[in-house]
Amino acid sequence: MNRRELEQYLHEHIPLSRAMGVEVMKADWNGVTLRAPLAPNINHRETVFGGSASAVAILAAWAILYVRLHQEHVRCRLVIQRNTMTYERPIASTFEASSTIQDSPAWEKFLRTFARKNLARISIAATLSCHEEQVGKFEGDFVALTMKQD
Amino acid sequence: MNRRELEQYLHEHIPLSRAMGVEVMKADWNGVTLRAPLAPNINHRETVFGGSASAVAILAAWAILYVRLHQEHVRCRLVIQRNTMTYERPIASTFEASSTIQDSPAWEKFLRTFARKNLARISIAATLSCHEEQVGKFEGDFVALTMKQD
Numbered sequence: 001m002n003r004r005e006l007e008q009y010l011h012e013h014i015p016l017s018r019a020m021g022v023e024v025m026k027a028d029w030n031g032v033t034l035r036a037p038l039a040p041n042i043n044h045r046e047t048v049f050g051g052s053a054s055a056v057a058i059l060a061a062w063a064i065l066y067v068r069l070h071q072e073h074v075r076c077r078l079v080i081q082r083n084t085m086t087y088e089r090p091i092a093s094t095f096e097a098s099s100t101i102q103d104s105p106a107w108e109k110f111l112r113t114f115a116r117k118n119l120a121r122i123s124i125a126a127t128l129s130c131h132e133e134q135v136g137k138f139e140g141d142f143v144a145l146t147m148k149q150d
Numbered sequence: 151m152n153r154r155e156l157e158q159y160l161h162e163h164i165p166l167s168r169a170m171g172v173e174v175m176k177a178d179w180n181g182v183t184l185r186a187p188l189a190p191n192i193n194h195r196e197t198v199f200g201g202s203a204s205a206v207a208i209l210a211a212w213a214i215l216y217v218r219l220h221q222e223h224v225r226c227r228l229v230i231q232r233n234t235m236t237y238e239r240p241i242a243s244t245f246e247a248s249s250t251i252q253d254s255p256a257w258e259k260f261l262r263t264f265a266r267k268n269l270a271r272i273s274i275a276a277t278l279s280c281h282e283e284q285v286g287k288f289e290g291d292f293v294a295l296t297m298k299q300d
Contacts, residue, residue, distance in 0.1 A: 013194035016202055019169040044163035050212075050230040051205025052166055058201040080200040082236045087229070 001070050003027040006063060017059060020052055024063075029071060031100035032063040038093050048091035053128055057085060057138035060097035061124040065142055068101070076114065076144040081121070083140030091130045097138070099126040110144070118146035151220050153177040156213060167209060170202055174213075179221060181250035182213040188243050198241035203278055207235060207288035210247035211274040215292055218251070226264060226294040231271070233290035241280045247288070249276040260294070268296035 007024040010017040021040045026033040034056055041052035058080060065078055101107050106122060113120035121143050128136035157174040160167040171190045176183040184206055191202035208230060215228055251257050256272060263270035271293050278286035 009194075013192075014199050014201075015190055015192065016166075016170065016199055019190070020166065040165055040169070042163075042165065044159075045227065049164050049166055049205070049208075050233075051164075051201075051208040054204045054208065054233070054235075055199070055201025058199075058204065062200075077195065079240070080237050082234065083200075083204070084232065084234045085204075086232045090229070 001027065001067060006032075006067065010059065010063075014059070016055065020056060022056060022059065025096065027063065027067050029068060031098055032060050032067060033096055033098040034060045034063070035094060035096045038091075045090070046092070048095055050085075050087055053087065053091060053095065053136055054085045054138070056095070056097045057126045057128055057136070058083065058140065060099040060126045061138060061140050062142065064099040064101060064124060065122070068107070069144070072111065074111070074114065074144075075147055077147055079143045079145060081141045081143050083138060085136065085138050087136050089133070089135040091128070091135050093130060095128055095130045095135065097126050097128050099124055114144050120144050151177065151217060156182070156217065160209065160213075164209070166205065170206060172206060172209065175246065177213065177217050179218060181248055182210050182217060183246055183248040184210045184213070185244060185246045188241075195240070196242070198245055200235075200237055203237065203241060203245065203286055204235045204288070206245070206247045207276045207278055207286070208233065208290060210249040210276045211288060211290050212292065214249040214251060214274060215272070215294075218257070219294070222261065224261070224264065225297055227297055229293045229295060231291045231293050233288060235286065235288050237286050239280075239283070239285040241278070241285050243280060245278055245280045245285065247276050247278050249274055264294050270294050
């Protein structure tokens with residue numbers, strides 16, 4: 001799966017990603033970076049609406065799991081369970097959300113647990129940036145469930 | 151300010167609220183309830199995208215402050231500082247986010263602190279519901295700043 005395929009998937013299946021103007025800048029094993037412009041995400045202060053910042057961060061965090069599980073040929077349903085978001089600075093233009101999984105043991109444990117129990121939890125972090133300055137951070141817990149539980 | 155005025159304000163100044171189909175069902179001193187349909191907020195599982203759920207909750211929490219400060223004739227800038235969101239159940243249709251401020255002393259302290267320091271912080275909770283069942287909860291910290299700091 002390359003970044004164009006991921007972008008097309010997001011726009012087709014999560015229409016809000018299109019409404020927010022989300023572009024996929026990077027999507028590989030090492031990380032996902034999404035970009036969104038100010039205009040569709042603006043608020044009454046002419047900065048990015050917190051709900052948009054949060055939604056793009058959630059997408060970036062979900063997408064790194066989606067990309068990795070696709071590469072591992074693991075079929076599952078991913079559900080977000082909780083998240084925290086910290087807004088560090090107002091965002092006055094195009095912004096990016098970048099997720100990565102630096103903790104290899106946590107990833108290996110997530111895969112092993114899912115293989116054994118058809119249920120596993122992992123925490124994913126993402127950072128928001130604007131003009132290469134960090135403007136916010138996100139942390140969320142996702143659960144992988146077997147498709148059979150649909 | 152009535153609910154139609156708040157809805158018009160949101161749609162004009164925060165275009166994502168319009169893209170999400172947000173309607174204001176209630177907006178008074180005691181609470182704000184926003185409603186959003188599934189279609190513009192759907193995800194790849196045909197339930198509500200977590201980013202939409204979170205964004206509507208943020209709006210509901212911000213709006214109760216906006217409504218109350220308007221009634222108190224307090225002019226200030228409101229900034230979200232952090233939030234947590236818990237997704238308790240998948241949301242498979244139209245959903246609502248309701249905010250309220252039950253803690254009167256916290257509200258009074260917020261007003262007094264802002265009057266004295268031109269800077270005050272308050273924590274606001276909101277619940278998400280679908281068919282009158284609770285499906286998620288939100289808690290966020292907002293800061294009021296003097297307009298002069300713009």
